[in-house]
Amino acid sequence: MRHIILLMVLLGFVHMASAQVITIKDQTTEEPLELVTLISKSTHAYATTNGKGQADISALKDAEKIEIRTLGYKTEVKSYAQLEAENFLLFMEPSNISMDEVVISATRWNQSSSDVPSKITSISSEEIKLQNPQTAADLLGISGEVFIQKSQQGGGSPMIRGFATNRLVYTIDGVRMNTAIFRGGNLQNVISLDPFATEHAEVLFGPGSVIYGSDAIGGVMSFQTLTPQFSLDDKPYITGKAVMRYASANNEKTAHLDVNVGWKKWAFATSISSYDYDNLKQGSEGPDEFLRPYYVKRQDSMDVVVANEDPKIQRPSGYSQMNLMQKVRFKPNKNWDFQYGLHYSETSDYARYDRRQRTRNGKPRYGEWNYGPQKWMMNNLNVTHFKENSVYDQLSVRLAIQNFEESRISRNFNKPDRETRIEKVDAYSANVDFTKALGERHELYYGVEAITNDVNSTGTDLNIETGVSQPGPSRYPEATWSSYAAYVSDQFTINDQVLLQGGLRYNFIELDAEFDTQFYPFPFEKASLNNGNLTGSLGVVYRPTRDWVISSNASTAFRAPNVDDVGKVFDSEPGAVVVPNPDLEAEYAYNVDLGIAKVFDDVVKIDVTGYYTHLKNALVRRDFKLNGQDSIMYDGQLSQVQAIQNAAEAHVYGVQAGVEVKLPSGFGFSSDFNYQYGEEELDDGSTSRSRHAAPWFGVSRLTYAAQGLNMQLYMNYSGKREFEDLPESEKGKTEIYAIDDNGNPYAPGWYTLNYKASYRLSDMFTVTGGLENITDRRYRPYSSGISGPGRNFILSLRADF
Template sequence: MKFLISFSLNFPENCRLSFLAKKARGKLILFFFLFFSPLLVFSQTITVKDQVEDEPLVGVAIYNIDASKSTITNEKGEADLSQFDLGEEITFEHLGFVKKTIAKARYFRNGFIVYLSPETERLNEVVLSASKTGETKTRIAEKIAVLSTQAIQRTAPQTSADLLVEAPGIRVQKSQGGGGSPVIRGFEANRVLLVIDGVRLNNAIFRSGHLQNAITISPNALERTEVVFGPSSVIYGSDALGGVVHYYTKTPKINSTKPFSGGFISRYSQATEEYTNSLDLEFSFGRWASFTNVSFSRFGDIRMGRSRKHGFEDWGLVNLYSNNTEEFYNPDPVVNPNPNEQKGTGYDQFDVLQKFVMKLDHRTSLGLNIQFSESSNIPRFDRLAEFRDGTLRFARWDYGPQKRFLISPQLQFNPGKKWMKKGTITAAFQSIEESRIERNFNSITRESQIEDVEVYSLNADFYADLREKRNLSYGVEFTHNDVQSNAFAEELILQGNRIIGLQPRQLISTRYPSDGSTYTTAAAYTNYRQDINRTSTFNSGIRYTFTKLKAAWNDQALVDSNLDRVTTSNNAVTATLGYVFRPSSKWQLNAVLSSGFRSPNIDDIGKIREQGGTLTIPNPDLEPEFAYNGEVGITKFLGKKSNIVSLTAYYTWLRNVIGRAPFVVEGDTTTDNPNTIIFNGDEDITLANANLGNAYVVGGTFDINTQVVRNLRFQSNLTYTAGRIFDGNRPLPSILPWFGSARLNYTKNRIDSQLYWRFSGNKNPEDFSEGGEDGLEETPLINADAIEDVDRFAGLPSWNTLGAAVAYNLTSSIRIQLSMDNIFDRHYREFASGISAPGRNFRVMASVNF
């Protein structure tokens, strides 16, 4: 509630009624005070904003002179000041902004808004993922991108994978509607570490191809997301070769001024037929608090763009599709009345987050984090579009319901000792279920593969404040993965076109070791950071990691009769050296030397997978791959310190890089060709993950973030990547040479609008990986009679899209947002994706906070 009261009573000093006038004026003032004082009592909410960007500030500390009264701003930058007296001096403090102290009565004259001025550059915001303890950007040498609460709200992503596109230097690959595999510096899947609330999402069956695990986190439950670029194995261990994506979910606040609050979001997207509803509920009391988020999304078939500026008129069109379901049988493909509609891309997603926080004493708190996610069947579109012998191959190819359950208690304590100023112990249990269901046309045999993974983990992270500006963090980590893999075939029992039952199951080859497998890691690390002087900071870290893998195959459905049991163990020492130099308030220079490694997991060593006439089989002799990285960054602050231009360049040398290669099954006699094998009645070329030798990845990112005029901000980034395997000068997978984006934001009062542009360069067919990870066969066909794929397919055409969005805050609690993506309805595909991107997509979202 906002109001303005203005009145004036002027009496001449020599008037003989001046005394009566003064008395009347006093009564009038008293009347207004008594009339409006109830409103002041019930409307004492203030909003704190960034003076430069006019954006709400979250987590601003507000307190009186002796700090006997205090509160903080919520995710909307709001706080209730009713506990403070009207004439009391109140201080507003937030890291990276000038501290402000004013009398409470003044904020009424400011229209219920207090503006804080940035005192340092945006790089000075606190990030959590670089050291797990919270550190300012000016002391961190690695490149880090932060997607704040405001960025998530403004983007309104459909999934948490889609959110990552907003971070400069990241792109996302998709093979189906329910997809989303982030790629960082040319590294993808199990070479990028996903973390949620301090718990690793990467497990023993994270594959080297494309993943969709990022969609098991609702973006509506996120408070922020941080991306650390480059090898980060000192803090996070194996898998973080390309970088770390750390999702932080919303956390309840103890002793908030509002004991109960909540919010509701509803969104509709036209080109993807998306309907999403999300509900937040938060309870806050003196010693404990609770937060709940429930989200449900339903996605329909994706309509691709109609404007084919790339010149390939038939590329991606869906002329035939399968309408087979769990209950319906059709022996033939169906003609699609609208080839621009990608039949078989819809799915449902349900997510729940429940958090409790309890304050045990003034130094100790206990948290409990419970997460559950489940999808419907997710049709794998690129496999359903696969042709063989002139017609569609698969009547069904679904990922079964993808389920993820996590329960994680966390103890935080602050003993205040020199060698242990604070610490966090995080235990976690995860249960993950994945499955694959497929059936060929003109076949009544349905094959199912089911994977169950249980992951137990324990992390202990500690922080020591040795001396002023000298910090030490250290910790230990333990994880244990138990993988059970089952596979069976069932014949359908039909009644006309209806499936009325199934014949008894017959065992077939499992995807992973059929007698079970385990993957265990143990690690210890230490990280030291010191400000050498006011202009420079030095960082160093070292980590030791041990891994052990056990796998066993039974005698049923073996592909390679030589396999029985496999046990491998590996260990590695990785390190980081970083240096930050700030010669003046206008410049910052960063330099990093780091190493990382990835120990082969169950998917690398023990997978059996058929696709497109090739069969990937186990290779128990696989060794770890290592990365050695050097990078430099330079940042220039333009005028106001929130305006920056930065350039980061890196070179990563890979040793024993893992990739697919031809593999001969010793002793196989199913065919005369040693490079093929009969599998499920088909002759397939055999491949396996192997150590391909040494390779390199080189690249850089250019970023600009500047305020053009007041309320108008421009952001842009350009990323370049190149990589080859030295042996034979062969291409590495997942390398897209050029991509980037530009964004123009205008924010004033209740309006938040933006214009955004994304683009991608082309990639020539000879630069696609030889192992098939890049999906050259998904690019336009130019010569069906050619023998070699590099002559048959055109490679990836370049593309660009334009979008716009506008949000209007009807009140402090109600927000309406309209967006239009791909305004010109361009047809395009992201690199290595087996599905075309949505065409012109109109989105509308409404959010209410209470």
């Protein structure tokens, strides 16, 4: 470590080129614009504006073509000489209509979305500020193109193009968050991220295995957290924000503070957030089955059923959370950029609300069913080198250590035995990514990756009456999961109208597990898997005119079995238990999509994307035998033995459509609509709807922006899913669905009408408020175990300094 510090100090004495600073402002309000990206493809350099709308563009000197972009504004193309002639002051024109924007999720490098054959959606910091999402899952839902399922208030499981959980990839500052225990059931890991510390977020739709490896079948969600900003003169650059927020539906009390302190070569960013949520209140108008007429309470050493004074309050569902982030950035000269980040997140215990609704013999099944504190810590170092040589123009090295801890705590109704299962994962990753221009038409992206996950799982059984504790069965075996990969992607510009992009990745994955057989009579004690996987993609972007973009992409993706697939033991539903299966192979996806976007007179934009994905060798839960037996005693009940198996095929197809209209006097209208249809093969060869293919859903917005005021009236909506169209695995979950006239569960359609507004009181203070679910609908998103909030008043005060 001393050698590294000495090297950084020595590099600090390297002479830094005199800075040339540009200032970029809003043409209407003359307010500075943050996160505007300036890119020169010819010099392979870029810069991004800070909170004062300023950026050092020395690296762009002599560039003949600089593309200047930010979400919500018209793209500008200028030469360095033109910017110099304008005294390095640029005013950008607001516009809801944009054919391209700067994205990083497709290749890990800054590039224009118009150069990417895949569909990518961005969520800007301004949209996050207006919408005030309570969690990172809600942040993704802002897009109107990601469906969010929740089993409890402390959760949020994205569904993208008919896939979810371990068939999607999360990245934070370019680091993969997926671990070896990501499961096929719903996940709440995304809530570990802090919306206040998120600079922007992107969703890449469709397979992304060439760049991201295993699990990137349905899409990739990329989060970029706050980047420390340097001073561009001799004075320290100090900025930050403080936020206080209240929401009525769950009595939310949230506080946040972040501070940036920067000099010319060193910069520091600190962020801290505290969230506190009470039990969530649902709406007044809707299915009675969603009401909560009772809850279980422990009184006088007994579990008793207590009448809920207000059945609209979903009790228990409250929890709290804290997030911390510290970043350090060092840039000794224009060629090197060092960034270190520390992230920490921890929740309180919180109830799994859907399990709390289950009954057995007319009584509540559980006296307790909680998730213990969900903890996540990440240390990551990102080193970027900008230097044209024979190997690369830009080099990025990402090293990360992540520590995850989660637990499950359950106890049957009026039974003394409390079962606690704790899982810990230590994840180590190293990525080395390169970009190299081969002449004027070829841009090459390539790199290598190494990942290792160490899984530690323990079980404890406690008798709450006697206080006697003893070891219990663990959820997972002791295991190590590792992935090693190399990839290459080539972007070839045929002419001004046609661009091709293709890539290949080879991934080798190995898994070693040791099973504890003292609790269950497994016929094996060890399991080893080795999977080699080759994936590829080929896409084309065709721009016949400035106002047209037609793109198509064909790609493959894979998901290698992880520790959850191979070694999990848990009750999947009443009367069924999932047991380990060491004989698994990777599943593969084959995808094709076609997108068309058209802008009419800089006033209307329409874009439509159709896609089809075929999943082979799918890992699904099927009936199984353990030591020749199809049933075993589990949790005091004779249960059908099941296991994850390569036993099915599935396919999903759908359409994503959007329209944007720029109306007079600062008004605008936009709408996003998503339809997907998925089927999977069942045990008997018949087919069933895919569980993670949500009903059609979308959002429509009427917006207004002028002179510090930003308003939005919008409607979120989702279609109905009849009993006959429910996946077979969902038809037995009567506790989370409404009941139709025939006594069968179904998912009702729903909508919410919402209003948000933000007003800049002064250069320092901004007030944001809103009224969600104005009509107080009682609704429950498809496959969710908890209802959405009823009429919800939100008030937030923000101070920028």
